[in-house]
Amino acid sequence: MEAFIQQLINGLSVGSVYALIALGYTMVYGIIKLINFAHGDIYMIGAFVSYFIFLSLEWNIFVTLALTMLVTAFLGVFIEKVAYKPLRNSPRITALITAIAMSYLLQNIMIYVVGPEARSFPQLIQNDTYTLGNISINQMEILLLGTSLVLMVLLQLVVQKTKMGKAMRAVSIDSKAAQLMGINPNTIISFTFLLGSALAGAGGLLVGMYYNTIDPTMGATPGLKAFVAAVFGGIGVIPGAMVGGLLIGIIEVMISAYGNSMIRDAVVYLILILILLVRPSGLLGKSNKEKV
Incomplete structure:
Protein backbone atom coordinates (compact mmCIF):
# COMPACT_ATOMS: atom_id res chain seq x y z
CA MET A 1 0.00 0.00 0.00
CA GLU A 2 2.82 2.38 0.86
CA ALA A 3 4.48 1.66 -2.48
CA PHE A 4 1.21 2.46 -4.24
CA ILE A 5 0.88 5.78 -2.38
CA GLN A 6 4.48 6.62 -3.32
CA GLN A 7 3.75 6.01 -6.99
CA LEU A 8 0.55 8.03 -6.68
CA ILE A 9 2.54 11.00 -5.39
CA ASN A 10 4.96 10.65 -8.30
CA GLY A 11 2.06 10.41 -10.74
CA LEU A 12 0.41 13.54 -9.35
CA SER A 13 3.70 15.41 -9.69
CA ILE A 32 -11.70 29.64 -31.19
CA LYS A 33 -11.89 25.84 -31.73
CA LEU A 34 -8.16 25.65 -32.54
CA ILE A 35 -5.74 22.94 -31.40
CA ASN A 36 -2.60 25.00 -30.79
CA PHE A 37 0.10 22.40 -31.35
CA ALA A 38 2.76 25.06 -30.79
CA HIS A 39 1.76 25.12 -27.13
CA GLY A 40 4.21 22.39 -26.16
CA ASP A 41 7.04 24.42 -27.66
CA ILE A 42 6.04 27.48 -25.63
CA TYR A 43 6.48 25.22 -22.59
CA MET A 44 9.96 24.33 -23.89
CA ILE A 45 10.83 28.01 -24.40
CA GLY A 46 9.63 28.68 -20.84
CA ALA A 47 12.21 26.18 -19.58
CA PHE A 48 15.01 27.94 -21.48
CA VAL A 49 13.83 31.42 -20.47
CA SER A 50 13.92 30.44 -16.80
CA TYR A 51 17.31 28.77 -17.34
CA PHE A 52 18.89 31.94 -18.75
CA ILE A 53 17.15 34.25 -16.28
CA PHE A 54 18.52 32.32 -13.34
CA LEU A 55 22.02 31.91 -14.75
CA SER A 56 22.26 35.60 -15.71
CA LEU A 57 20.57 37.27 -12.75
CA GLU A 58 20.49 34.56 -10.06
CA TRP A 59 17.11 35.70 -8.80
CA ASN A 60 15.10 33.43 -6.53
CA ILE A 61 12.68 30.89 -7.89
CA PHE A 62 9.56 32.99 -7.46
CA VAL A 63 10.94 36.00 -9.33
CA THR A 64 12.26 33.64 -12.01
CA LEU A 65 8.85 31.97 -12.25
CA ALA A 66 7.04 35.31 -12.57
CA LEU A 67 9.38 36.59 -15.29
CA THR A 68 9.21 33.30 -17.18
CA MET A 69 5.42 33.40 -17.17
CA LEU A 70 5.50 37.02 -18.34
CA VAL A 71 7.83 36.27 -21.27
CA THR A 72 5.92 33.20 -22.44
CA ALA A 73 2.58 35.02 -22.00
CA PHE A 74 3.63 37.72 -24.45
CA LEU A 75 5.18 35.13 -26.76
CA GLY A 76 1.80 33.37 -26.89
CA VAL A 77 0.03 36.64 -27.73
CA PHE A 78 2.62 37.41 -30.42
CA ILE A 79 2.14 34.00 -32.03
CA GLU A 80 -1.63 34.45 -31.98
CA LYS A 81 -1.40 37.87 -33.65
CA VAL A 82 1.12 36.81 -36.29
CA ALA A 83 0.15 33.22 -37.13
CA TYR A 84 -3.47 32.64 -36.12
CA LYS A 85 -5.36 35.91 -36.28
CA PRO A 86 -4.91 36.33 -40.08
CA LEU A 87 -6.47 32.86 -40.49
CA ARG A 88 -9.43 33.50 -38.17
CA ASN A 89 -11.97 33.10 -41.00
CA SER A 90 -10.10 30.36 -42.85
CA PRO A 91 -11.05 26.66 -42.76
CA ARG A 92 -10.05 24.94 -39.52
CA ILE A 93 -7.62 22.65 -41.32
CA THR A 94 -5.65 25.72 -42.43
CA ALA A 95 -5.24 26.93 -38.85
CA LEU A 96 -4.37 23.41 -37.70
CA ILE A 97 -1.61 23.05 -40.30
CA THR A 98 -0.31 26.49 -39.33
CA ALA A 99 -0.19 25.42 -35.67
CA ILE A 100 1.88 22.35 -36.57
CA ALA A 101 4.20 24.50 -38.72
CA MET A 102 4.57 27.02 -35.87
CA SER A 103 5.53 24.19 -33.53
CA TYR A 104 8.37 23.05 -35.78
CA LEU A 105 9.40 26.65 -36.42
CA LEU A 106 9.78 27.41 -32.71
CA GLN A 107 11.61 24.14 -32.15
CA ASN A 108 14.11 24.77 -34.93
CA ILE A 109 14.62 28.41 -33.97
CA MET A 110 15.59 27.25 -30.48
CA ILE A 111 17.90 24.58 -31.90
CA TYR A 112 19.62 27.31 -33.94
CA VAL A 113 19.79 29.78 -31.02
CA VAL A 114 20.81 27.51 -28.12
CA GLY A 115 22.08 24.42 -29.93
CA PRO A 116 20.61 20.90 -30.08
CA GLU A 117 22.33 19.52 -27.00
CA ALA A 118 20.66 19.03 -23.64
CA ARG A 119 21.60 21.38 -20.81
CA SER A 120 21.74 20.72 -17.09
CA PHE A 121 19.16 22.84 -15.28
CA PRO A 122 20.42 24.72 -12.21
CA GLN A 123 19.18 23.71 -8.77
CA LEU A 124 16.94 26.56 -7.65
CA ILE A 125 15.94 25.10 -4.28
CA VAL A 158 -10.15 34.26 -13.11
CA VAL A 159 -12.51 32.42 -15.44
CA GLN A 160 -15.41 32.13 -13.00
CA LYS A 161 -15.19 35.31 -10.92
CA THR A 162 -13.80 38.14 -13.08
CA LYS A 163 -15.31 40.23 -15.85
CA MET A 164 -12.69 39.00 -18.27
CA GLY A 165 -13.53 35.43 -17.34
CA LYS A 166 -17.22 36.04 -17.94
CA ALA A 167 -16.33 37.54 -21.30
CA MET A 168 -14.27 34.44 -22.12
CA ARG A 169 -17.23 32.21 -21.35
CA ALA A 170 -19.53 34.42 -23.41
CA VAL A 171 -17.22 34.32 -26.45
CA SER A 172 -16.87 30.57 -26.01
CA ILE A 173 -20.65 30.09 -26.21
CA ASP A 174 -21.42 32.56 -29.02
CA SER A 175 -18.80 34.95 -30.33
CA LYS A 176 -21.20 37.01 -32.45
CA ALA A 177 -23.72 37.44 -29.63
CA ALA A 178 -20.91 38.42 -27.26
CA GLN A 179 -19.73 41.03 -29.76
CA LEU A 180 -23.25 42.50 -29.90
CA MET A 181 -23.07 42.85 -26.11
CA PHE A 191 -6.08 37.20 -23.27
CA THR A 192 -6.74 33.46 -23.58
CA PHE A 193 -3.42 32.90 -25.35
CA LEU A 194 -1.73 35.06 -22.70
CA LEU A 195 -3.08 32.96 -19.82
CA GLY A 196 -2.44 29.61 -21.47
CA SER A 197 1.11 30.50 -22.50
CA ALA A 198 1.94 31.81 -19.03
CA LEU A 199 0.89 28.47 -17.53
CA ALA A 200 2.95 26.59 -20.12
CA GLY A 201 5.98 28.70 -19.21
CA ALA A 202 5.50 27.83 -15.55
CA GLY A 203 5.34 24.17 -16.53
CA GLY A 204 8.64 24.49 -18.39
CA LEU A 205 10.40 25.90 -15.33
CA LEU A 206 8.96 23.25 -13.03
CA VAL A 207 9.87 20.37 -15.34
CA GLY A 208 13.38 21.72 -15.81
CA MET A 209 13.81 21.68 -12.04
CA TYR A 210 12.18 18.27 -11.66
CA TYR A 211 14.23 16.42 -14.30
CA ASN A 212 17.33 18.66 -14.10
CA THR A 213 17.72 18.78 -17.88
CA ILE A 214 16.24 20.73 -20.79
CA ASP A 215 16.62 20.61 -24.58
CA PRO A 216 14.92 22.21 -27.62
CA THR A 217 12.83 19.11 -28.38
CA MET A 218 11.53 18.64 -24.84
CA GLY A 219 8.14 20.16 -25.67
CA ALA A 220 7.10 17.64 -28.33
CA THR A 221 6.10 14.59 -26.27
CA PRO A 222 4.71 16.42 -23.20
CA GLY A 223 2.80 18.69 -25.57
CA LEU A 224 1.12 15.70 -27.23
CA LYS A 225 0.41 14.07 -23.88
CA ALA A 226 -1.10 17.29 -22.57
CA PHE A 227 -3.32 17.34 -25.67
CA VAL A 228 -4.39 13.77 -24.85
CA ALA A 229 -5.07 14.92 -21.28
CA ALA A 230 -7.24 17.79 -22.55
CA VAL A 231 -9.25 15.42 -24.78
CA PHE A 232 -9.45 12.82 -22.01
CA GLY A 233 -10.86 15.30 -19.51
CA GLY A 234 -13.05 17.09 -22.04
CA ILE A 235 -11.38 19.58 -24.34
CA GLY A 236 -12.78 23.06 -23.84
CA VAL A 237 -13.58 22.34 -20.17
CA ILE A 238 -11.06 23.75 -17.67
CA PRO A 239 -11.75 21.26 -14.83
CA GLY A 240 -11.54 18.51 -17.45
CA ALA A 241 -8.02 19.57 -18.41
CA MET A 242 -6.97 19.47 -14.76
CA VAL A 243 -8.49 16.04 -14.16
CA GLY A 244 -7.20 14.68 -17.48
CA GLY A 245 -3.65 15.88 -16.82
CA LEU A 246 -3.51 14.39 -13.34
CA LEU A 247 -4.98 11.07 -14.51
CA ILE A 248 -2.55 10.78 -17.43
CA GLY A 249 0.37 11.40 -15.08
CA ILE A 250 -0.88 8.77 -12.62
CA ILE A 251 -1.51 6.22 -15.39
CA GLU A 252 1.98 6.77 -16.82
CA VAL A 253 3.72 6.30 -13.50
CA MET A 254 1.64 3.26 -12.54
CA ILE A 255 2.40 1.55 -15.85
CA SER A 256 6.12 2.22 -15.37
CA ALA A 257 6.03 0.95 -11.79
CA TYR A 258 3.81 -2.11 -12.17
CA GLY A 259 3.97 -2.88 -15.87
CA ASN A 260 6.46 -2.06 -18.59
CA SER A 261 7.89 1.45 -18.90
CA MET A 262 8.50 0.82 -22.61
CA ILE A 263 4.77 0.92 -23.34
CA ARG A 264 3.71 3.85 -21.16
CA ASP A 265 3.65 6.28 -24.09
CA ALA A 266 1.70 3.80 -26.21
CA VAL A 267 -0.91 3.46 -23.46
CA VAL A 268 -1.39 7.24 -23.33
CA TYR A 269 -2.10 7.37 -27.07
CA LEU A 270 -4.33 4.31 -26.77
CA ILE A 271 -6.36 6.28 -24.22
CA LEU A 272 -6.81 9.02 -26.82
CA ILE A 273 -8.20 6.52 -29.34
CA LEU A 274 -10.49 4.88 -26.80
CA ILE A 275 -11.89 8.14 -25.43
CA LEU A 276 -12.64 9.34 -28.96
CA LEU A 277 -14.42 6.07 -29.70
CA VAL A 278 -16.35 5.73 -26.45
CA ARG A 279 -16.86 9.31 -25.21
CA PRO A 280 -15.64 11.94 -27.69
CA SER A 281 -16.65 14.80 -25.37
CA GLY A 282 -14.27 13.51 -22.66
CA LEU A 283 -14.86 12.66 -19.02
CA LEU A 284 -16.30 16.05 -18.03
CA GLY A 285 -17.31 17.35 -21.46
CA LYS A 286 -20.94 17.99 -22.36
CA SER A 287 -21.84 18.79 -25.92
CA ASN A 288 -24.41 21.46 -25.13
CA LYS A 289 -22.72 23.24 -22.25
CA GLU A 290 -20.38 26.22 -22.16
CA LYS A 291 -16.82 25.42 -23.13
CA VAL A 292 -14.79 27.55 -20.74
Missing part, protein backbone atom coordinates in the same frame (compact mmCIF):
# COMPACT_ATOMS: atom_id res chain seq x y z
CA VAL A 14 4.06 14.49 -13.35
CA GLY A 15 0.35 14.92 -14.03
CA SER A 16 0.24 18.41 -12.57
CA VAL A 17 2.58 19.58 -15.33
CA TYR A 18 0.48 17.89 -18.00
CA ALA A 19 -2.51 19.67 -16.49
CA LEU A 20 -0.83 23.07 -16.72
CA ILE A 21 -0.06 22.54 -20.41
CA ALA A 22 -3.47 20.99 -21.11
CA LEU A 23 -5.16 24.12 -19.75
CA GLY A 24 -3.66 26.13 -22.60
CA TYR A 25 -4.97 23.66 -25.17
CA THR A 26 -8.43 23.59 -23.67
CA MET A 27 -8.83 27.36 -23.25
CA VAL A 28 -7.79 28.12 -26.83
CA TYR A 29 -10.04 25.38 -28.18
CA GLY A 30 -12.91 26.60 -26.04
CA ILE A 31 -12.65 30.10 -27.52
CA GLN A 126 17.36 22.89 -1.57
CA ASN A 127 15.79 19.54 -2.44
CA ASP A 128 15.42 17.93 0.98
CA THR A 129 13.44 14.70 1.30
CA TYR A 130 10.78 14.02 3.94
CA THR A 131 9.80 10.48 4.88
CA LEU A 132 6.84 8.91 6.63
CA GLY A 133 7.39 5.19 6.97
CA ASN A 134 8.32 3.97 3.48
CA ILE A 135 6.70 6.98 1.80
CA SER A 136 8.98 9.84 0.79
CA ILE A 137 8.38 13.19 -0.83
CA ASN A 138 11.00 15.80 -1.63
CA GLN A 139 10.77 19.58 -1.74
CA MET A 140 10.79 19.55 -5.55
CA GLU A 141 7.68 17.40 -5.66
CA ILE A 142 5.98 19.60 -3.06
CA LEU A 143 6.86 22.71 -5.08
CA LEU A 144 5.72 21.09 -8.33
CA LEU A 145 2.38 20.01 -6.92
CA GLY A 146 1.81 23.14 -4.86
CA THR A 147 2.66 25.62 -7.63
CA SER A 148 0.61 23.74 -10.21
CA LEU A 149 -2.44 23.53 -7.96
CA VAL A 150 -2.22 27.20 -6.98
CA LEU A 151 -1.97 28.28 -10.62
CA MET A 152 -4.88 26.05 -11.62
CA VAL A 153 -7.05 27.42 -8.79
CA LEU A 154 -6.13 31.00 -9.72
CA LEU A 155 -7.04 30.32 -13.34
CA GLN A 156 -10.40 28.89 -12.31
CA LEU A 157 -11.05 31.99 -10.19
CA GLY A 182 -19.95 44.99 -26.38
CA ILE A 183 -17.29 42.31 -25.91
CA ASN A 184 -14.27 42.50 -28.21
CA PRO A 185 -13.50 38.88 -29.29
CA ASN A 186 -9.98 39.82 -30.40
CA THR A 187 -9.11 41.04 -26.91
CA ILE A 188 -10.56 37.91 -25.33
CA ILE A 189 -8.70 35.60 -27.71
CA SER A 190 -5.40 37.38 -27.01
Whole structure:
Protein backbone atom coordinates (compact mmCIF):
# COMPACT_ATOMS: atom_id res chain seq x y z
CA MET A 1 0.00 0.00 0.00
CA GLU A 2 2.82 2.38 0.86
CA ALA A 3 4.48 1.66 -2.48
CA PHE A 4 1.21 2.46 -4.24
CA ILE A 5 0.88 5.78 -2.38
CA GLN A 6 4.48 6.62 -3.32
CA GLN A 7 3.75 6.01 -6.99
CA LEU A 8 0.55 8.03 -6.68
CA ILE A 9 2.54 11.00 -5.39
CA ASN A 10 4.96 10.65 -8.30
CA GLY A 11 2.06 10.41 -10.74
CA LEU A 12 0.41 13.54 -9.35
CA SER A 13 3.70 15.41 -9.69
CA VAL A 14 4.06 14.49 -13.35
CA GLY A 15 0.35 14.92 -14.03
CA SER A 16 0.24 18.41 -12.57
CA VAL A 17 2.58 19.58 -15.33
CA TYR A 18 0.48 17.89 -18.00
CA ALA A 19 -2.51 19.67 -16.49
CA LEU A 20 -0.83 23.07 -16.72
CA ILE A 21 -0.06 22.54 -20.41
CA ALA A 22 -3.47 20.99 -21.11
CA LEU A 23 -5.16 24.12 -19.75
CA GLY A 24 -3.66 26.13 -22.60
CA TYR A 25 -4.97 23.66 -25.17
CA THR A 26 -8.43 23.59 -23.67
CA MET A 27 -8.83 27.36 -23.25
CA VAL A 28 -7.79 28.12 -26.83
CA TYR A 29 -10.04 25.38 -28.18
CA GLY A 30 -12.91 26.60 -26.04
CA ILE A 31 -12.65 30.10 -27.52
CA ILE A 32 -11.70 29.64 -31.19
CA LYS A 33 -11.89 25.84 -31.73
CA LEU A 34 -8.16 25.65 -32.54
CA ILE A 35 -5.74 22.94 -31.40
CA ASN A 36 -2.60 25.00 -30.79
CA PHE A 37 0.10 22.40 -31.35
CA ALA A 38 2.76 25.06 -30.79
CA HIS A 39 1.76 25.12 -27.13
CA GLY A 40 4.21 22.39 -26.16
CA ASP A 41 7.04 24.42 -27.66
CA ILE A 42 6.04 27.48 -25.63
CA TYR A 43 6.48 25.22 -22.59
CA MET A 44 9.96 24.33 -23.89
CA ILE A 45 10.83 28.01 -24.40
CA GLY A 46 9.63 28.68 -20.84
CA ALA A 47 12.21 26.18 -19.58
CA PHE A 48 15.01 27.94 -21.48
CA VAL A 49 13.83 31.42 -20.47
CA SER A 50 13.92 30.44 -16.80
CA TYR A 51 17.31 28.77 -17.34
CA PHE A 52 18.89 31.94 -18.75
CA ILE A 53 17.15 34.25 -16.28
CA PHE A 54 18.52 32.32 -13.34
CA LEU A 55 22.02 31.91 -14.75
CA SER A 56 22.26 35.60 -15.71
CA LEU A 57 20.57 37.27 -12.75
CA GLU A 58 20.49 34.56 -10.06
CA TRP A 59 17.11 35.70 -8.80
CA ASN A 60 15.10 33.43 -6.53
CA ILE A 61 12.68 30.89 -7.89
CA PHE A 62 9.56 32.99 -7.46
CA VAL A 63 10.94 36.00 -9.33
CA THR A 64 12.26 33.64 -12.01
CA LEU A 65 8.85 31.97 -12.25
CA ALA A 66 7.04 35.31 -12.57
CA LEU A 67 9.38 36.59 -15.29
CA THR A 68 9.21 33.30 -17.18
CA MET A 69 5.42 33.40 -17.17
CA LEU A 70 5.50 37.02 -18.34
CA VAL A 71 7.83 36.27 -21.27
CA THR A 72 5.92 33.20 -22.44
CA ALA A 73 2.58 35.02 -22.00
CA PHE A 74 3.63 37.72 -24.45
CA LEU A 75 5.18 35.13 -26.76
CA GLY A 76 1.80 33.37 -26.89
CA VAL A 77 0.03 36.64 -27.73
CA PHE A 78 2.62 37.41 -30.42
CA ILE A 79 2.14 34.00 -32.03
CA GLU A 80 -1.63 34.45 -31.98
CA LYS A 81 -1.40 37.87 -33.65
CA VAL A 82 1.12 36.81 -36.29
CA ALA A 83 0.15 33.22 -37.13
CA TYR A 84 -3.47 32.64 -36.12
CA LYS A 85 -5.36 35.91 -36.28
CA PRO A 86 -4.91 36.33 -40.08
CA LEU A 87 -6.47 32.86 -40.49
CA ARG A 88 -9.43 33.50 -38.17
CA ASN A 89 -11.97 33.10 -41.00
CA SER A 90 -10.10 30.36 -42.85
CA PRO A 91 -11.05 26.66 -42.76
CA ARG A 92 -10.05 24.94 -39.52
CA ILE A 93 -7.62 22.65 -41.32
CA THR A 94 -5.65 25.72 -42.43
CA ALA A 95 -5.24 26.93 -38.85
CA LEU A 96 -4.37 23.41 -37.70
CA ILE A 97 -1.61 23.05 -40.30
CA THR A 98 -0.31 26.49 -39.33
CA ALA A 99 -0.19 25.42 -35.67
CA ILE A 100 1.88 22.35 -36.57
CA ALA A 101 4.20 24.50 -38.72
CA MET A 102 4.57 27.02 -35.87
CA SER A 103 5.53 24.19 -33.53
CA TYR A 104 8.37 23.05 -35.78
CA LEU A 105 9.40 26.65 -36.42
CA LEU A 106 9.78 27.41 -32.71
CA GLN A 107 11.61 24.14 -32.15
CA ASN A 108 14.11 24.77 -34.93
CA ILE A 109 14.62 28.41 -33.97
CA MET A 110 15.59 27.25 -30.48
CA ILE A 111 17.90 24.58 -31.90
CA TYR A 112 19.62 27.31 -33.94
CA VAL A 113 19.79 29.78 -31.02
CA VAL A 114 20.81 27.51 -28.12
CA GLY A 115 22.08 24.42 -29.93
CA PRO A 116 20.61 20.90 -30.08
CA GLU A 117 22.33 19.52 -27.00
CA ALA A 118 20.66 19.03 -23.64
CA ARG A 119 21.60 21.38 -20.81
CA SER A 120 21.74 20.72 -17.09
CA PHE A 121 19.16 22.84 -15.28
CA PRO A 122 20.42 24.72 -12.21
CA GLN A 123 19.18 23.71 -8.77
CA LEU A 124 16.94 26.56 -7.65
CA ILE A 125 15.94 25.10 -4.28
CA GLN A 126 17.36 22.89 -1.57
CA ASN A 127 15.79 19.54 -2.44
CA ASP A 128 15.42 17.93 0.98
CA THR A 129 13.44 14.70 1.30
CA TYR A 130 10.78 14.02 3.94
CA THR A 131 9.80 10.48 4.88
CA LEU A 132 6.84 8.91 6.63
CA GLY A 133 7.39 5.19 6.97
CA ASN A 134 8.32 3.97 3.48
CA ILE A 135 6.70 6.98 1.80
CA SER A 136 8.98 9.84 0.79
CA ILE A 137 8.38 13.19 -0.83
CA ASN A 138 11.00 15.80 -1.63
CA GLN A 139 10.77 19.58 -1.74
CA MET A 140 10.79 19.55 -5.55
CA GLU A 141 7.68 17.40 -5.66
CA ILE A 142 5.98 19.60 -3.06
CA LEU A 143 6.86 22.71 -5.08
CA LEU A 144 5.72 21.09 -8.33
CA LEU A 145 2.38 20.01 -6.92
CA GLY A 146 1.81 23.14 -4.86
CA THR A 147 2.66 25.62 -7.63
CA SER A 148 0.61 23.74 -10.21
CA LEU A 149 -2.44 23.53 -7.96
CA VAL A 150 -2.22 27.20 -6.98
CA LEU A 151 -1.97 28.28 -10.62
CA MET A 152 -4.88 26.05 -11.62
CA VAL A 153 -7.05 27.42 -8.79
CA LEU A 154 -6.13 31.00 -9.72
CA LEU A 155 -7.04 30.32 -13.34
CA GLN A 156 -10.40 28.89 -12.31
CA LEU A 157 -11.05 31.99 -10.19
CA VAL A 158 -10.15 34.26 -13.11
CA VAL A 159 -12.51 32.42 -15.44
CA GLN A 160 -15.41 32.13 -13.00
CA LYS A 161 -15.19 35.31 -10.92
CA THR A 162 -13.80 38.14 -13.08
CA LYS A 163 -15.31 40.23 -15.85
CA MET A 164 -12.69 39.00 -18.27
CA GLY A 165 -13.53 35.43 -17.34
CA LYS A 166 -17.22 36.04 -17.94
CA ALA A 167 -16.33 37.54 -21.30
CA MET A 168 -14.27 34.44 -22.12
CA ARG A 169 -17.23 32.21 -21.35
CA ALA A 170 -19.53 34.42 -23.41
CA VAL A 171 -17.22 34.32 -26.45
CA SER A 172 -16.87 30.57 -26.01
CA ILE A 173 -20.65 30.09 -26.21
CA ASP A 174 -21.42 32.56 -29.02
CA SER A 175 -18.80 34.95 -30.33
CA LYS A 176 -21.20 37.01 -32.45
CA ALA A 177 -23.72 37.44 -29.63
CA ALA A 178 -20.91 38.42 -27.26
CA GLN A 179 -19.73 41.03 -29.76
CA LEU A 180 -23.25 42.50 -29.90
CA MET A 181 -23.07 42.85 -26.11
CA GLY A 182 -19.95 44.99 -26.38
CA ILE A 183 -17.29 42.31 -25.91
CA ASN A 184 -14.27 42.50 -28.21
CA PRO A 185 -13.50 38.88 -29.29
CA ASN A 186 -9.98 39.82 -30.40
CA THR A 187 -9.11 41.04 -26.91
CA ILE A 188 -10.56 37.91 -25.33
CA ILE A 189 -8.70 35.60 -27.71
CA SER A 190 -5.40 37.38 -27.01
CA PHE A 191 -6.08 37.20 -23.27
CA THR A 192 -6.74 33.46 -23.58
CA PHE A 193 -3.42 32.90 -25.35
CA LEU A 194 -1.73 35.06 -22.70
CA LEU A 195 -3.08 32.96 -19.82
CA GLY A 196 -2.44 29.61 -21.47
CA SER A 197 1.11 30.50 -22.50
CA ALA A 198 1.94 31.81 -19.03
CA LEU A 199 0.89 28.47 -17.53
CA ALA A 200 2.95 26.59 -20.12
CA GLY A 201 5.98 28.70 -19.21
CA ALA A 202 5.50 27.83 -15.55
CA GLY A 203 5.34 24.17 -16.53
CA GLY A 204 8.64 24.49 -18.39
CA LEU A 205 10.40 25.90 -15.33
CA LEU A 206 8.96 23.25 -13.03
CA VAL A 207 9.87 20.37 -15.34
CA GLY A 208 13.38 21.72 -15.81
CA MET A 209 13.81 21.68 -12.04
CA TYR A 210 12.18 18.27 -11.66
CA TYR A 211 14.23 16.42 -14.30
CA ASN A 212 17.33 18.66 -14.10
CA THR A 213 17.72 18.78 -17.88
CA ILE A 214 16.24 20.73 -20.79
CA ASP A 215 16.62 20.61 -24.58
CA PRO A 216 14.92 22.21 -27.62
CA THR A 217 12.83 19.11 -28.38
CA MET A 218 11.53 18.64 -24.84
CA GLY A 219 8.14 20.16 -25.67
CA ALA A 220 7.10 17.64 -28.33
CA THR A 221 6.10 14.59 -26.27
CA PRO A 222 4.71 16.42 -23.20
CA GLY A 223 2.80 18.69 -25.57
CA LEU A 224 1.12 15.70 -27.23
CA LYS A 225 0.41 14.07 -23.88
CA ALA A 226 -1.10 17.29 -22.57
CA PHE A 227 -3.32 17.34 -25.67
CA VAL A 228 -4.39 13.77 -24.85
CA ALA A 229 -5.07 14.92 -21.28
CA ALA A 230 -7.24 17.79 -22.55
CA VAL A 231 -9.25 15.42 -24.78
CA PHE A 232 -9.45 12.82 -22.01
CA GLY A 233 -10.86 15.30 -19.51
CA GLY A 234 -13.05 17.09 -22.04
CA ILE A 235 -11.38 19.58 -24.34
CA GLY A 236 -12.78 23.06 -23.84
CA VAL A 237 -13.58 22.34 -20.17
CA ILE A 238 -11.06 23.75 -17.67
CA PRO A 239 -11.75 21.26 -14.83
CA GLY A 240 -11.54 18.51 -17.45
CA ALA A 241 -8.02 19.57 -18.41
CA MET A 242 -6.97 19.47 -14.76
CA VAL A 243 -8.49 16.04 -14.16
CA GLY A 244 -7.20 14.68 -17.48
CA GLY A 245 -3.65 15.88 -16.82
CA LEU A 246 -3.51 14.39 -13.34
CA LEU A 247 -4.98 11.07 -14.51
CA ILE A 248 -2.55 10.78 -17.43
CA GLY A 249 0.37 11.40 -15.08
CA ILE A 250 -0.88 8.77 -12.62
CA ILE A 251 -1.51 6.22 -15.39
CA GLU A 252 1.98 6.77 -16.82
CA VAL A 253 3.72 6.30 -13.50
CA MET A 254 1.64 3.26 -12.54
CA ILE A 255 2.40 1.55 -15.85
CA SER A 256 6.12 2.22 -15.37
CA ALA A 257 6.03 0.95 -11.79
CA TYR A 258 3.81 -2.11 -12.17
CA GLY A 259 3.97 -2.88 -15.87
CA ASN A 260 6.46 -2.06 -18.59
CA SER A 261 7.89 1.45 -18.90
CA MET A 262 8.50 0.82 -22.61
CA ILE A 263 4.77 0.92 -23.34
CA ARG A 264 3.71 3.85 -21.16
CA ASP A 265 3.65 6.28 -24.09
CA ALA A 266 1.70 3.80 -26.21
CA VAL A 267 -0.91 3.46 -23.46
CA VAL A 268 -1.39 7.24 -23.33
CA TYR A 269 -2.10 7.37 -27.07
CA LEU A 270 -4.33 4.31 -26.77
CA ILE A 271 -6.36 6.28 -24.22
CA LEU A 272 -6.81 9.02 -26.82
CA ILE A 273 -8.20 6.52 -29.34
CA LEU A 274 -10.49 4.88 -26.80
CA ILE A 275 -11.89 8.14 -25.43
CA LEU A 276 -12.64 9.34 -28.96
CA LEU A 277 -14.42 6.07 -29.70
CA VAL A 278 -16.35 5.73 -26.45
CA ARG A 279 -16.86 9.31 -25.21
CA PRO A 280 -15.64 11.94 -27.69
CA SER A 281 -16.65 14.80 -25.37
CA GLY A 282 -14.27 13.51 -22.66
CA LEU A 283 -14.86 12.66 -19.02
CA LEU A 284 -16.30 16.05 -18.03
CA GLY A 285 -17.31 17.35 -21.46
CA LYS A 286 -20.94 17.99 -22.36
CA SER A 287 -21.84 18.79 -25.92
CA ASN A 288 -24.41 21.46 -25.13
CA LYS A 289 -22.72 23.24 -22.25
CA GLU A 290 -20.38 26.22 -22.16
CA LYS A 291 -16.82 25.42 -23.13
CA VAL A 292 -14.79 27.55 -20.74
